[in-house]
Amino acid sequence: MVTGGAGYIGSHTALALAEAGYRPIVYDNLSHGHRWAVQWGPLIEGDLSDGEKLVATIREFDISAVLHFASFIFVGESMTDPGKYFANNVGGTLSLLEAVRTTGVKHLVFSSTAATYGMPEIVPITEDAPKEPINTYGDSKLMAEKLLYWYDQIFAIRSVALRYFNAAGADAEGRIGEAHDPETHLIPLILDAVAGRRSHIGVYGTDYPTPDGTAIRDYIHVSDLAEAHVKALEYLIAGGASTAVNLGTGTGYSVEEVIASVERITARPVPKRYEARRPGDPPSLVANADRGAKLLDWKPRQSDIDTIVRSAWHWHQSRAHG
Ligand SMILES: NC(=O)c1ccc[n+]([C@@H]2O[C@H](COP(=O)([O-])OP(=O)(O)OC[C@H]3O[C@@H](n4cnc5c(N)ncnc54)[C@H](O)[C@@H]3O)[C@@H](O)[C@H]2O)c1
Known part of the structure; x- marks a missing residue:
């Protein structure tokens, strides 16, 4: 069962699960997901709060494992409406x-x-780094990890918490892609600016202690993320203990480097405006990705920045008329 499987990362994982021979049953309330993104198994429309429906779905489809994506994801909103x-x-x-x-x-x-790590002191970030979220979104995910810990201790429910860095890109065949509303992620926003759907992209902060002064993030292709989920599932099925694993590449790109990649791929100039830093934006967030490589035998294969941007641009253009 894939909760949130009508959303961005959940739908790419449903595709990866189907390709690996599983039958993904999507459970989603469509608050932010899309019916069109559910293509590899049935869609059960339901809310996480509906315990009876969850139990009935698990029984009806004889569910053997759960991949849990369903959540709200907007950091800004989490600070105005924490409840x-x-x-x-x-x-x-x-x-x-x-x-x-x-x-x-x-x-x-x-x-x-x-976001569970907050403002890290040491980068690349290992899974054991202090976890001090600086917004309620990050803390809500950390609290969920705590729940997983206790349900393992008490009921032997084994889990892997996958800590994603910046998910980006789209299915290489263009079947699904990113469609958040509102969109808050850098690459789709830059592509909107290139396509004339936004006047410009704001570059927040040019005085960070990074080589070009703009903030550095670790971008991971959504199809690489999806593959890591299949590997994590198989790790658990093979008897693996509960754990948390970073999903990033270990390489960061600055905002200027992402913009340069978009200009290379689209052969168009990116209209941009330099702005002040936003409060709470760390200079650099890059994963130490060793645990995923060792424990899950997982390595990103499509996450160099040009491959990510190319797939995102392909998807973006295919949706140009809605
Ligand atoms: N996108 C990123 O870069 C990123 C980074 C780190 C972590 N994550 C995590 O990955 C997961 C998926 O993110 P995404 O970008 O695909 O988001 P998304 O909004 O595209 O997908 C989330 C899905 O969950 C569904 N949903 C939300 N609340 C629900 C509920 N109560 N009951 C049933 N369905 C519900 C939504 O309808 C949506 O389809 C989230 O848990 C998010 O916190 C995302």
Whole structure:
């Protein structure tokens, strides 16, 4: 069962699961997901808070494992409406864990985030680094990780929390891609600016202690993320212990480098405007990706920046008329 499987990363993972021979059952309330993104198995329309529906779905489809993507994802909104984030991301995960416990499912893969680390002191960031989130979104995911810990201790439900860095790109064949509303992610915003759907892209902060002064992030192709989920699932099925794993490449790109990549791929200039730093934006967030390589035998294959941007541009253009 793929909760949030009508969303961006969940739908790419449903595709990867289908290609690996599984049958993904998507459970999504379509609050932010899309019916068109569910192509590799049935869509059950339901909310995480509906424990009875979760139990009925798990029983009806004889679910053997859960991949849990469903959550709210907007950092800014999480600081103006924190209750919404704690209710859905923590309360929703608790409701799901209760359904999992009731039905005897033993394996769960969870979408966590680099936002659990807050402002890291040491970069690249290892999984054992201090976790001090600086927004309620990040803390809601950390609290969900805590729930996973206790449901493992008490009920032997094994889980892998995958802490994604910056998910980007789209399916290489253009079947699905990123379609958030509102869009807050850098690459689709730059592509909107290139395509004339936004006047410009704001570059927030040019005085960071980085080579070109703009902030550095670790971009990971969504199809690489999807593959890591299949590997994490198989790690659990093989008897692996509960753990948390960073999903990043170990290489960071600055905002200026991403813009340069978009200009290379689209052969168009990116209209940009330099702005002040935004509060709470760390200079650099880059994963130490060793644990994923060792434990899951996973390596990103499509995550060099030009490959990411090319797939995102292809998807962006195919949706140019809606
Ligand atoms: N996109 C990123 O860069 C990124 C980075 C780190 C972590 N994550 C995590 O990955 C997961 C997926 O992110 P995404 O970018 O695909 O987001 P998304 O918004 O595209 O997908 C989330 C899906 O969950 C569904 N959903 C939300 N609340 C629900 C509920 N109560 N019941 C049922 N369905 C519900 C939405 O309808 C949507 O389809 C999230 O948990 C997010 O926190 C994303």
